[in-house]
Amino acid sequence: MNNIHSLRFFWPESVLTVAVLAMLVQDLLVRRSPRRVGLLTIGALFWLALTALATWRTPWGNFPIFGGLLVHDPLRIFFAWLFLAAALLTVVIVPRSKEISSARLGEFFALLFALLLGMYLMASAADLLLIYLSIETVSLVSYVLTGFQRGRRRANEAALKYVIYGGVASGIMLYGISILYGLFGTTRVAGEGGIGAQLADVTSRLFLAHAFGGQPAAQLALVVAVVFLLAGVGYKIAAVPFHMWSPDVYEGAPTPFTAFLSVGPKAAGFAVAIRFFFAAFERQLPGGGYAQVGDLPWPAIIGIISAISMTLGNLTAIVQSNVKRLLAYSSIAHAGYLLMGLAAASTAGVQSILIYLIIYVLMNVGAFLVVIAVSRETGGEDIKDFRGLGTRAPIAALALVIFLFSLTGIPPFAGFIGKYLIFAAVVQRGGFWNVLLAVIGVLNSAISLFYYARLIKAMYLEEAIDQRPFRVPAVYTGVLVALAVPNSFLIFYWTPLVRWAAAAFGGSPSS
């Protein structure tokens, strides 16, 4: 489909582009107004609503747009809603946070919309060029927002570390992309003549296997290229060994942005990974299943990364005393759980990732919101600042307990659904290694209970020096309740999630 006709399916992104410009202009216009916080928030909400409307009105379909640079399919729309939810939560949280000064709120919202646009494109990119460009957009904005509080040393350190690690990761990724281009002579991942099509085509597969001087060298080059490409994606989802930035960045960034960073770009990274691997290295069978092409052992690579990520994340989280760092390591571990679904290399696996991502947004943003509420009052983010929270701010404490149990994956809470589905998808694939991976996952969940419980113990069993109750802003209480309710009761009725995930990936397009 050519460029002009593709615009019909590009409304959400177009609206977001306008939103970035509009927020900057609005920032200039209301700069002197005493009511600028309110005006800017209303402006941001308006543009979010318009984007949501555009996303909702986008016709359903499954075909390449912009000559194959992007793919328009249900998966893209699914991720769009996920990003919108995360952005909405951030826009609601930010104005009452003390970490973003009201004089700079306009800049923050403009950059947030640019970030959202980058994530939208990541979710639909089907070309290596666009994958790179969209990841870079997301990264660039993330660096800036991480160092948004200029005066703070920690923020500066975090932003600098983020930039340096990010530069290395995207350099490695570009190298992988250049090797792929050298092997296939195209940057298209999906579609006609793309990498997937070339690998699926028998003659060119034989060609890959034999014509390179009868050597497995091309195979090795392919593996190297894919591992390098994974560096860029793994960096976005904070999987080991590309996780080093995340504790410092999560700690140094303004907490409302940390909450967004831990769910938004992570989900976008998974969108890229799912699309890349399933478009290039999997071939859909008539029955709906998938068969691997190109003899690339990518599920094994992902499986190893997954096992290391969750184990390392959980073990390191145990010794943390700063809650933001603790949640950073926990989010590394969650990247591991999510990668398990990808390692299953099946429709069920991907659907379980999608379901888990929804639940992850609900529980992780909630946990960070409690951190914001507490640090607003106590000025600190250490576990000791949470002491006595059970009496000081009962609703926030109860909500945090729900979120933490949900993150652990204990049965009555929503996190259990996600973990259960992922483990089930892995075990379903069968074989010794898959079962071993699932066992590692279960063991890790048990480990994670240990450090989450430490926080709960501090809240309810330890005495605070300052025992006065404090007021959580009404907006925060509202959001906390809105997030805690689905976390507690989703287990009774989660068919819509399953149906939605099935429609997004592997299901019939009509539903």
Added chain:
Amino acid sequence: MPFQFANVLIFSATAVLFVFGSLVAGRFLRPDAPNREKSMIYECGEKPIGQAWFNFNPRFYLIALVFVIFEVEIAFMFPVAAVYKSFIERGEGLLAFFEIALFVGILAVGLAYVWAMGDLEWVKGLKQDVLAQLREKQAAPPAEKKAA
């Protein structure tokens, strides 16, 4: 095309050789009798004051940063200007114009933003002070005070 680049290669190789060649030749041909005045750094006849390495004014930095960004913009516009005629001949001139206009328009908002925020002012005027006071009221750390 490669032939033209061969010219460039030969040209730059000659340039490098000329510089290094004359320096090396000079090293062997000249009499070696340094004194204090001769060893002084040559600054167009003026007496050098202080070290060559000193702190640059940080105002340069923001200007340089904005300059680099707009230079990249030129780099993107340039190839388009080269083929714009062929677009017109094919009747797609308006489309191409719209594409460039969008590209420049988005960047123009950036320029307007930097301008309106007073970041292109070399001498930060009174207007800036009002803004800075506003910002400091918003619980900025005292370290930023000397900035204005």
Added chain:
Amino acid sequence: MAEAVLFYLFAAGVLAGGSQVVLRRNPIYGAVSLVGCFFFLAGIYVLLSAHLIAILQVLVYAGAVMVLFVFVIMLLNLKEEELGELRFTFWKVVGLVAVLATAAVIAWRALGPAYPSTGPARDNAILLAAEGFGGVKAVGRTLYLAAVLPFELTSLLLLVAIVAAVVVAKGKI
């Protein structure tokens, strides 16, 4: 033949410049080495018949970007004593060995025989090179037809970079 000789010449220059950037303790020397590295890289781009990129490499990278780098270095103006001692720690040796081993494996096994001497990728490359590939006009046409979306996205990326520069740098100046 001449191409191969030039390639190895340029590649040696790139490696020499690049390694100097990493190894030099004085950041100004590092920056100047980087300029040299960029020039040789431009030579390699010419050999790949990416002529426009080669020119831009010199204009934008070796020119503007490096000026910015030197600005930042001079802004900080590190004193000799602040640069610290060059130390060889155990982990640096491990890192060096790991880097060399990875590079050797890729260069020896994965890249050498992996790139096809025949086949679709090679055919594509020859086909493209025939149409003035990499020249100003070819890039212009591609930017405006096939790659217009990345082109416009780049302008947004640049806008974000401008705002980012203001956000990060202001208040200190």
